[in-house]
Amino acid sequence: MSDDLSFIAITPEKRVETPSDEPAKKGWLSRLTDGLKRSSNSITQGVVSLVTKKKLDGEALEELQDILIQADLGVDTAMAITTRLEDERFGKEVSEEEIKQVLADEVAKVLEPVAEPLRVAPSRKPHVILMVGVNGAGKTTTIGKLASKISALGMKPMLAAGDTFRAAAIEQLKVWGERTGAPVITRPQGSDAAGLAFDALTEAKANGTDVLLIDTAGRLQNRTELMAELEKVIRVIKKIDPDAPHDVLLTLDATTGQNALNQVDVFGKTAGVTGLVMTKLDGTAKGGILVAIAKKHQIPVHLIGVGEAVDDLEAFDPTSFARAIAGLDDTQENEPA
Numbered sequence: 278m279s280d281d282l283s284f285i286a287i288t289p290e291k292r293v294e295t296p297s298d299e300p301a302k303k304g305w306l307s308r309l310t311d312g313l314k315r316s317s318n319s320i321t322q323g324v325v326s327l328v329t330k331k332k333l334d335g336e337a338l339e340e341l342q343d344i345l346i347q348a349d350l351g352v353d354t355a356m357a358i359t360t361r362l363e364d365e366r367f368g369k370e371v372s373e374e375e376i377k378q379v380l381a382d383e384v385a386k387v388l389e390p391v392a393e394p395l396r397v398a399p400s401r402k403p404h405v406i407l408m409v410g411v412n413g414a415g416k417t418t419t420i421g422k423l424a425s426k427i428s429a430l431g432m433k434p435m436l437a438a439g440d441t442f443r444a445a446a447i448e449q450l451k452v453w454g455e456r457t458g459a460p461v462i463t464r465p466q467g468s469d470a471a472g473l474a475f476d477a478l479t480e481a482k483a484n485g486t487d488v489l490l491i492d493t494a495g496r497l498q499n500r501t502e503l504m505a506e507l508e509k510v511i512r513v514i515k516k517i518d519p520d521a522p523h524d525v526l527l528t529l530d531a532t533t534g535q536n537a538l539n540q541v542d543v544f545g546k547t548a549g550v551t552g553l554v555m556t557k558l559d560g561t562a563k564g565g566i567l568v569a570i571a572k573k574h575q576i577p578v579h580l581i582g583v584g585e586a587v588d589d590l591e592a593f594d595p596t597s598f599a600r601a602i603a604g605l606d607d608t609q610e611n612e613p614a
Contacts, residue, residue: 312583316564351569381603388595399487412495415556421453432487437477
């Protein structure tokens with residue numbers, strides 16, 4: 278990236294107090310905690326049973342490690358948590374709250390290095406973001422939500438319906454365009470996706486668009502011919518702007534668990550993934566997979582989603598995520614009543 282570019286970052290939501298005579302809107306921290314309940318419960322229910330053993334022994338530590346691995350946190354993180362507990366509390370009584378705190382601390386250590394805001398440079402006109410991922414991961418919805426955030430920051434987004442295989446995806450993006458006031462570039466179902474991307478970038482450069490968000494068809498990572506088409510889309514974009522796409526965001530569905538690890542590897546090699554968006558964290562007990570991905574791949578995590586509403590996509594905050602997945606509820610003291 279050029280040093281002379283001015284970037285605007287999409288950062289974690291700031292809490293805003295609501296007037297006492299108005300109903301308080303449920304804040305992001307509350308939504309995150311609620312969304313990760315299934316994931317935290319899969320861990321904490323096992324933790325409660327450990328506490329009844331009174332003293333922390335080898336058997337309890339082994340059982341805890343198994344619980345953490347089954348919660349998709351990954352072997353390395355599970356070992357880091359149990360090793361710390363062994364060093365600090367072995368042979369002593371340990372409370373549920375103490376285990377949760379260690380869990381939150383160690384998860385945050387893994388996540389903090391990869392937590393980076395999505396930074397866009399409107400001076401590029403346009404900053405090009407290419408969305409990739411498998412079918413059903415939530416790419417199209419994420420584009421719409423992201424367009425809403427970009428508009429709220431005073432920038433002008435454009436959407437390109439590059440999933441030309443599915444008429445529903447094209448229509449869905451049109452709806453998001455209407456909601457956000459963003460123009461949507463479309464072509465008939467079955468059109469060449471690379472050609473659409475070329476036309477969209479050409480038009481975006483001509484009309485002063487700040488950010489161009491390009492949707493792509495969902496590609497199973499084991500379909501080599503479809504992955505080759507994705508490579509073609511990127512080659513065509515580079516014919517217009519050799520530095521584009523400036524971001525390649527991989528949308529991951531948290532409910533897929535361990536399969537998400539493989540998706541990061543394959544899409545990273547094919548499309549040069551620069552950052553991650555994790556969706557559907559509210560619909561799974563496998564939210565811990567984000568920790569395993571961060572530990573293994575160390576790719577920036579920009580955004581996470583815990584619902585279908587437009588404001589249920591937020592910039593990734595590693596501390597809040599770690600505490601929510603550990604079952605530590607900070608919402609009462611950190612958000613308005």
